[in-house]
Amino acid sequence: MLGIVLRGEGFEPFFVEDGDKAMAVFRECKPDLVLLDIMLPGTDGIEVCRQIRAESGVPIVMLTARADTLDVVVGLESGADDYVMKPFKSKELVARVRARLRRKDDSAPELLTIGEVTIDVAGHTISRDGEMLALTPLEFDLLVALARKPARVFTREMLLEQVWGYRHAADTRLVNVHVQRLRAKVERDPEKPQVVVTVRGVGYKAGPP
Amino acid sequence: MMPGLAYRRALERRRRSLQLRVVATTLVVSAGVVAVVGLLVASQVRDSILTAKVDDSLRVAGEALNSFDTALSKSSPHPEPLVLSSTIRTALQAAADKSGSRNPVALTGKGATVVARSVDKSLSPSNVDDNPKLADAVSSKAPVRAWQYVRIALANGKTESGLVVVQSAAVPTLASATSSGEYRLYVFFPLNAQAKVLTLVQRTLLLGGIGLILLFGGIAWLVTRQIVQPVRHTARIAEMLAAGRLQERLAIRGTDELAKLGLSFNKMADSLQRQIRELEDLSRVQRRFVSDVSHELRTPLTTVRMAADVLHAARGDFPPAVSRSAELLQHELDRFEALLVDLLEISRHDARAAVLEAESVDVCDLVRSVVDLSRSHSDRTECPLMLDLPAGQVYAEVDARRVQRIIRNLINNALEHGERQPVRVTAAASEDAVAITVRDVGVGLRPGEATLVFNRFWRADAARARSSGGTGLGLAIALEDARLHGGWLQAWGESGVGANFRLTLPRRAGEPLHSSPLPLEPEDVPVAEPDDATPNATSHQPERPPLLPVTVRGIGQPRKVDPTTPSPEALRG
DSSP states (O other): OHHHHHHHTTOOOOOOOOGGGHHHHHHHHOOSOEEEESSOSSSOHHHHHHHHHHHOOOOEEEEESOSSSHHHHHHHHTTOOEEEESSOOHHHHHHHHHHHHOOOOOOSOOEEEETTEEEETTTTEEEETTEEOOOOHHHHHHHHHHHHSTTOOEEHHHHIIIIIOOSSOOOTHHHHHHHHHHHHHHOSSTTSOSSEEEETTTEEEEOOO | OOOOHHHHHHHHHHHHOHHHHHHHHHHHHHHHHHHHHHHHHHHHHHHHHHHHHHHHHHHHHHHHHHHHHHHHHTSOSSOOHHHHHHHHHHHHHHHHHHHOTTSOEEEEETTSOOOEEOSSTTOOGGGTTTSHHHHHHHHOSSOOEEEEEEEEEOTTSOEEEEEEEEEEEEEOOOTTOSSOEEEEEEEEEEOHHHHHHHHHHHHHHHHHHHHHHHHHHHHHHHHHHHHHHHHHHHHHHHHHHHTTOTTOOOOOOSSSHHHHHHHHHHHHHHHHHHHHHHHHHHHHHHHHHHHHHHHHTHHHHHHHHHHHHHHHHTGGGSOHHHHHHHHHHHHHHHHHHHHHHHHHHHHHHHTTOOOOOOEEEEHHHHHHHHHHHTHHHHHHHTOOEEEEOOSSOOEEEEOHHHHHHHHHHHHHHHHHTSTTSOEEEEEEEOSSEEEEEEEEOSSOOOTTHHHHTTSTTOOSSHHHHHHSOOOSOHHHHHHHHHHHTTOEEEEEEETTTEEEEEEEEESSTTOOOOOOSSOSSOTTSOOOOOOSOOOOEEOSSSOOOOOOOOOOOSOOOOOOOOSOOOOTHHHHO
């Protein structure tokens, strides 16, 4: 059914029934986006997610039946960019998929800095002291959103709207988990963040350049 | 007289402690017994010592009299006064010598010169004669011998107890006299030796008695300790069990009665633990089942949902009957999903897995956002939504998501039963509470229904409820959400007049509520003539609303309603 819907929207889906075979198919067809059901036969979705993330920054959207359990947080921590809760409407799923696939049409070359980190928006690269840092597209978008307005404090809801493309209030755990992941990559000491600073009770802002 | 605080406290302690009570009783009783026995022994000893002394004194006094008589007999029958005086003095000296140096002797003569010899000048027969018994003996003409106890004054100002023996003595009369004079010989016996012995005996008895009492008290303390200690231990363990530490057991030593008590106690604890475990497991299994079913239904439902979406999107190409079916499928799927979401939420409450994520938010803002989102539903049911908010911001520590859901559920319920009449949402705040009421002037509630509306799947009118889109869990979830906040959710209603739902929440999370800033019964309700109907309002707070006039007419069906109301065909299909 998912195939019918996705094909109807102009995507070309590949299906893997078994978690154990997921990596082989992934390497073979090199997808633009991975839709991952957490409850899979064989290797579970969380593990597959971790394996994919280990070798690629491809957007991953999880499908889950339980939004209230730790599954979601664990899934997000193991590298998923977003999740869709079952049962979902096809439009909702397609909207989430498109939001992840959307390429920012950044025509003008732009160079942003927060702390010791330099962001080349057009080149989609990030560096600290000349050393390149590998970020997933979502983490990159999150950092760019914060860096573009360094004076502004972003609430979690604003970030959900800008980076994830949600129009209604959604799960703010998405933001928390991804900020943690981002900090783990760009901060020298994630315990004392300099790049992505928490504003207690409000949200996050970019650190001083 | 009011007992002192310390005394009352001591009484209270005595009442509480068995050991203290037993020891106190033992002390009081043994003190009584020891006192009686001690007094008896002391008086026996005293009596026997004194009797011996009296006997001895009488004997010595007799001997002294004999010596006196003997000394006098040597003189002439009618001597000259000077000679007589000298003779008497000599005889008295002889009597004094006989009685011993420690026992003074004195002589009185009736109407004659008193001739006395005493070691102590203060010792006078005159203060002895006051005693009636002795006075009789003294005044008697016959020869007498009498005795009594006296206080002997000493030269140094002290007195000591003593014994005096009085005897009549024959003294030759003066030559000029016609008859012999009446003389009395007094012999004094100090009793200080006996007094010392008595004091010693009394002190020994007293010390011995106190020692005995303390010994009894100590024994009682030790004995009761053996009983009370295990009892206290058992009580402590029982309290732990009551507090939920079901694995606690008594340590059992020996095979005595207390050990048996311990064994029975442990058996009881085992059986309690087993039964509670079973019940816990059962309810856990049941809750898990509800939760699992809700989750497991989601995966197939997702597929059905997508299939329905495809059909719905393409319904324009279908024949009318099939196209209508696709629409119905879509509607009912929405309801199905809403039901699943509500089931999950209520199972989360049942499992006590619901957590309050309280933060300080503007309640007016919350109400406004919910009301704005309910506009489309309001248009559909043709019930205008009116908003009555206090000026400014009202901050309260609440879980915004839950409060929004409560208000949404109340508004949906009101819109569904509003009968095309305006629905008014009011908010107000006091120092420590914030209240939101949702008032409709629709069908209202029948007496007694104000409690029932919060029951799960409760239907005022089964036929009608099936046609409304609610899951039947909305108000039940709202009540759970309110409870989680430590708040109140109450309903008031009257048939044909409408209903009012009031949510009251503490402004600071965790603080108890005392009153609500808004009345549960709306002020705009016309007051009809009172009848015997019961007040038609409910709450899970002790406060009862004022007696309401309730006209039992018409039907009220407050239901939680979802925005998606299926058409009547849904029922026929």
